[in-house]
Amino acid sequence: xxxxxxxxxxxxxxxxxxxxxxxxxxxxxxxxxxxxxxxxxxxxxxxxxxxxxxxxxxxxxxxxxxxxxxxxxxxxxxxxxxxxxxxxxxxxxxxxxxxxxxxxxxxxxxxxxxxxxxxxxxxxxxxxxxxxxxxxxxxxxxxxxxxxxxxxxxxxxxxxxxxxxxxxxxxxxxxxxxxxxxxxxxxxxxxxxxxxxxxxxxxxxxxxxxxxxxxxxxxxxxxxxxxxxxxxxxxxxxxxxxxxxxxxxxxxxxxxxxxxxxx
Amino acid sequence: xxxxxxxxxxxxxxxxxxxxxxxxxxxxxxxxxxxxxxxxxxxxxxxxxxxxxxxxxxxxxxxxxxxxxxxxxxxxxxxxxxxxxxxxxxxxxxxxxxxxxxxxxxxxxxxxxxxxxxxxxxxxxxxxxxxxxxxxxxxxxxxxxxxxxxxxxxxxxxxxxxxxxxxxxxxxxxxxxxxxxxxxxxxxxxxxxxxxxxxxxxxxxxxxxxxxxxxxxxxxxxxxxxxxxxxxxxxxxxxxxxxxxxxxxxxxxxxx
Numbered sequence: 001x002x003x004x005x006x007x008x009x010x011x012x013x014x015x016x017x018x019x020x021x022x023x024x025x026x027x028x029x030x031x032x033x034x035x036x037x038x039x040x041x042x043x044x045x046x047x048x049x050x051x052x053x054x055x056x057x058x059x060x061x062x063x064x065x066x067x068x069x070x071x072x073x074x075x076x077x078x079x080x081x082x083x084x085x086x087x088x089x090x091x092x093x094x095x096x097x098x099x100x101x102x103x104x105x106x107x108x109x110x111x112x113x114x115x116x117x118x119x120x121x122x123x124x125x126x127x128x129x130x131x132x133x134x135x136x137x138x139x140x141x142x143x144x145x146x147x148x149x150x151x152x153x154x155x156x157x158x159x160x161x162x163x164x165x166x167x168x169x170x171x172x173x174x175x176x177x178x179x180x181x182x183x184x185x186x187x188x189x190x191x192x193x194x195x196x197x198x199x200x201x202x203x204x205x206x207x208x209x210x211x212x213x214x215x216x217x218x219x220x221x222x223x224x225x226x227x228x229x230x231x232x233x234x235x236x237x238x239x240x241x242x243x244x245x246x247x248x249x250x251x252x253x254x255x256x257x258x259x260x261x262x263x
Numbered sequence: 264x265x266x267x268x269x270x271x272x273x274x275x276x277x278x279x280x281x282x283x284x285x286x287x288x289x290x291x292x293x294x295x296x297x298x299x300x301x302x303x304x305x306x307x308x309x310x311x312x313x314x315x316x317x318x319x320x321x322x323x324x325x326x327x328x329x330x331x332x333x334x335x336x337x338x339x340x341x342x343x344x345x346x347x348x349x350x351x352x353x354x355x356x357x358x359x360x361x362x363x364x365x366x367x368x369x370x371x372x373x374x375x376x377x378x379x380x381x382x383x384x385x386x387x388x389x390x391x392x393x394x395x396x397x398x399x400x401x402x403x404x405x406x407x408x409x410x411x412x413x414x415x416x417x418x419x420x421x422x423x424x425x426x427x428x429x430x431x432x433x434x435x436x437x438x439x440x441x442x443x444x445x446x447x448x449x450x451x452x453x454x455x456x457x458x459x460x461x462x463x464x465x466x467x468x469x470x471x472x473x474x475x476x477x478x479x480x481x482x483x484x485x486x487x488x489x490x491x492x493x494x495x496x497x498x499x500x501x502x503x504x505x506x507x508x509x510x511x512x513x514x515x516x517x518x519x
Contacts, residue, residue, distance in 0.1 A: 153345065157366045158366070174353075254352045254354075254394045255352070
């Protein structure tokens with residue numbers, strides 16, 4: 001059987017098995033408990049009944065995720081460049097970067113609401129904080145891991161510091177940057193959702209998926225809750241797909257993580 | 264000799280910090296057109312010597328003069344070929360070859376012309392658009408040499424450029440290197456571990472001894488250029504390879 005066909009059939013079979021188990025559990029827990037685990041049909045119905053509010057929430061969350069993600073890319077690139085230039089700066093700042101990563105952002109959500117106000121701004125800041133760390137760490141690592149022989153080559157040809165950074169260190173760091181970007185892309189929609197959950201606002205239809213989840217659970221609309229999770233999941237896939245495409249565009253010609261174009 | 268030496272080393276000494284003396288008062292005059300091979304046991308400082316001539320590493324005492332200037336002043340006249348091809352994997356073959364000119368700020372049109380010229384020299388004109396990972400080891404090394412030639416250097420410093428290649432490829436590249444030199448007329452310092460390669464390429468072979476690094480002996484190679492496959496088959500060539508090997512063995516530390 002061709003490998004390509006297997007690559008489609010095997011996941012499909014796993015999915016079918018998953019649904020069978022799902023129904024089996026629903027059947028075994030008895031009818032009065034079945035509200036705890038809605039079936040796929042009910043979830044699809046929830047999509048239909050709550051389509052408008054889900055779509056609006058998804059758009060709001062996407063906006064928050066995109067802004068926070070983009071902000072994290074810009075700031076982390078600038079910071080990574082600074083960190084890569086001096087090991088002294090690196091040593092001075094690194095523990096605090098680690099601290100930022102270890103600190104659960106959620107704890108600051110209430111105070112963040114006071115600082116920048118509930119809603120989109122808070123969501124963006126929380127997404128930013130969650131995406132920031134993997135980006136800055138990977139990019140910095142990439143910028144300082146340049147092949148020593150290539151650095152020597154540039155010195156040999158009396159390249160300026162600027163040339164060394166733009167023509168050597170930055171392109172050499174791209175694979176690392178994209179590794180960070182891939183991690184950040186999976187975190188961005190979740191970050192926006194969590195941000196929305198803890199610091200969201202429904203003012204002016206501004207609520208996102210997190211906010212919608214609170215509403216659905218308070219109304220005991222469990223199928224809609226599952227639908228919300230599914231939307232977030234799809235959003236995550238879209239983010240990762242975009243990053244993977246960009247990564248492919250930037251790297252497939254030359255980087256070993258992609259198969260050779262012609263062997 | 265009447266000609267002014269292209270490279271002059273005067274009592275060149277190198278020591279890393281308080282470590283052992285790597286090179287001890289080495290003196291040499293290389294005439295324009297010389298192809299000098301440096302050969303010797305590991306730790307004899309032959310690669311260090313090359314780096315000192317290139318100005319890649321500061322010297323402890325003595326002097327290096329290239330056409331009467333310091334290596335820094337003469338930077339434009341010399342090119343270095345490293346042991347690894349050291350190609351930038353994200354650039355095409357042509358872009359890699361044009362890199363030195365790009366770093367020097369030369370306009371793209373000039374670069375294009377040079378790229379074509381030197382890639383033809385190493386017979387890779389048809390691979391200009393390929394990326395390094397699509398090339399074989401020998402092809403990568405030829406790109407590396409083309410890049411070194413892109414600035415039309417007077418002095419080419421080669422640090423075991425063919426050491427990682429198989430015997431056949433190495434012999435082909437040796438012949439190619441000499442063929443290019445017939446057209447370009449640069450002076451070369453060539454570090455190698457291979458006696459056969461040294462005899463085939465050079466007109467002067469310097470055998471170095473280690474701890475500290477010194478010139479132990481110089482052997483002249485009298486064969487006329489151009490040299491070809493036929494040179495390798497000649498009796499004189501074999502005799503000389505034997506002689507150089509014998510001298511080299513006398514400075515190699517005895518094996519346990």
